[in-house]
Amino acid sequence: MGRAGRSAIPSPLVGEGKGGGDRRTSAVGIPPTPNPSPQGGGGQASRDRDADRPVTADPGFGVYVHWPFCASKCPYCDFNSHVRMAGIDEPRFAAAFAREIAHMAALAPGRTVTSIFLGGGTPSLMKPETVGGILDRIAASWSIASDAEITLEANPSSVEAERFAGYRAAGVNRVSLGVQALNDGDLKTLGRLHSVAEARRAIDIAARTFERFSFDLIYARPAQTPEAWRAELSEALAMMRDHLSLYQLTIEEGTPFAGLHRAGKLAVPEPELADTLYEITQELTEAAGIPAYEISNHARAGAESRHNLTYWRYGDYAGVGPGAHGRLVIDGVRHALVTERQPEAWAASVEQRGHGIIEDTTLARSEEADEMLLMGLRLAEGIDLRRLEALGGMRPSRAAIERLEKLALVEHHAPDRLVATRAGRFVLNELVLQLSASFAPITVS
Numbered sequence: 001m002g003r004a005g006r007s008a009i010p011s012p013l014v015g016e017g018k019g020g021g022d023r024r025t026s027a028v029g030i031p032p033t034p035n036p037s038p039q040g041g042g043g044q045a046s047r048d049r050d051a052d053r054p055v056t057a058d059p060g061f062g063v064y065v066h067w068p069f070c071a072s073k074c075p076y077c078d079f080n081s082h083v084r085m086a087g088i089d090e091p092r093f094a095a096a097f098a099r100e101i102a103h104m105a106a107l108a109p110g111r112t113v114t115s116i117f118l119g120g121g122t123p124s125l126m127k128p129e130t131v132g133g134i135l136d137r138i139a140a141s142w143s144i145a146s147d148a149e150i151t152l153e154a155n156p157s158s159v160e161a162e163r164f165a166g167y168r169a170a171g172v173n174r175v176s177l178g179v180q181a182l183n184d185g186d187l188k189t190l191g192r193l194h195s196v197a198e199a200r201r202a203i204d205i206a207a208r209t210f211e212r213f214s215f216d217l218i219y220a221r222p223a224q225t226p227e228a229w230r231a232e233l234s235e236a237l238a239m240m241r242d243h244l245s246l247y248q249l250t251i252e253e254g255t256p257f258a259g260l261h262r263a264g265k266l267a268v269p270e271p272e273l274a275d276t277l278y279e280i281t282q283e284l285t286e287a288a289g290i291p292a293y294e295i296s297n298h299a300r301a302g303a304e305s306r307h308n309l310t311y312w313r314y315g316d317y318a319g320v321g322p323g324a325h326g327r328l329v330i331d332g333v334r335h336a337l338v339t340e341r342q343p344e345a346w347a348a349s350v351e352q353r354g355h356g357i358i359e360d361t362t363l364a365r366s367e368e369a370d371e372m373l374l375m376g377l378r379l380a381e382g383i384d385l386r387r388l389e390a391l392g393g394m395r396p397s398r399a400a401i402e403r404l405e406k407l408a409l410v411e412h413h414a415p416d417r418l419v420a421t422r423a424g425r426f427v428l429n430e431l432v433l434q435l436s437a438s439f440a441p442i443t444v445s
């Protein structure tokens, strides 16, 4: 991400599309546009429950491992996921993961891993032995914090739920299930292979097997009414433990849904209805004690996804596997790393060179500051401007902050925390542009 230019707030509001949230963060690293509601609007500036919490000084060090295969491709999904009808050479990929982990550890040695996230694709297609091998390799490459969070993303089909005990024995201590909808008609529309009954069973097994689990739902689906979403979300809240990811459906370019949408064959809720669905989401989750701690993520205090918090708090993370992104400070300079997306080409590259990295960009301090703003303002806790200063060597001007405060888009909390209000998070990209354009370097006299 380069240095942002100047433009006017509040008009035009950025309408980059719907959805956003940690699904992207989890998948391959830095997410594109976080935007909880399509065309802005929606809601008063609100003081967030996290605003007075101290911001963690150490955002942790995460390892993201991308498993790029799925049993079938969902028509809305633009993740780096592939179907292999002829089967997957799991030992080959397991060996390539092991080599690339060792390579990343050589780039960033001596770190303590605070979280691991096995994302996809569908990592629950992996055998527990493969997962165990990956975790062992990570443990052999870095030290692992005694309370490290180790999450595996799982699809809720019955076959996969049967493997949960094996994953737990391999070291996984949290699962995140892609439930998506709690009615069979919508699961069919979304092209999912599982039924509501299977999802319920998978949630039961997850609850019995793991102390920590979460599940994802997609809302603002075709023909979804506020009443239907209210009822469905209430059901989900009764089934959850302490964390839910709730994403607005995004029509992603290049997917079958995008083609259908363009052809007028797939109607998604109009902005006003999407805003209503978003407001229902906030109302019900707040009442259930799991307010949003990030645009699309809701948890009780202490149950947040630590791995994703590392991204949003702009910590370091190694990205392993096809199409994975990483941010690693190497010799005092932060590198943005990207690996080859195509799974077999990635594996061949690892076999030849020990890694699949195809881009390695060193970030200027101003770019780090931009990224930190973009990530941190997604969080209800906001960002610590002193940390921004320490990291990027700059801070937004007082005038810019005051102007945005007057527009009720940000709040400046003592001692030095900047928090995007709910209205501000609707226009997050624009907010970051404005703040970034006002950056003034800090000079030490």
Ligand SMILES: C[S@@+](CC[C@H](N)C(=O)[O-])C[C@H]1O[C@@H](n2cnc3c(N)ncnc32)[C@H](O)[C@@H]1O
Pocket: 019, 020, 023, 024, 027, 076, 077, 078, 079, 119, 120, 121, 122, 123, 153, 154, 155, 156, 177, 178, 179, 180, 216, 217, 218, 247, 248, 249, 250, 251, 252
């Ligand atoms: C890596 S994906 C999927 C994990 C797992 N393969 C599954 O589908 O259950 C993580 C989450 O992103 C969300 N997601 C994917 N594409 C989306 C889209 N176009 N709009 C909104 N949410 C989406 C889904 O909720 C999904 O569970």
Ligand code: SF4
Pocket: 069, 070, 071, 072, 073, 074, 077, 078, 079, 081, 120, 121, 122, 155, 178
């Ligand atoms: S199973 Fe998950 S990752 Fe795979 S295509 Fe569907 S949503 Fe995407």
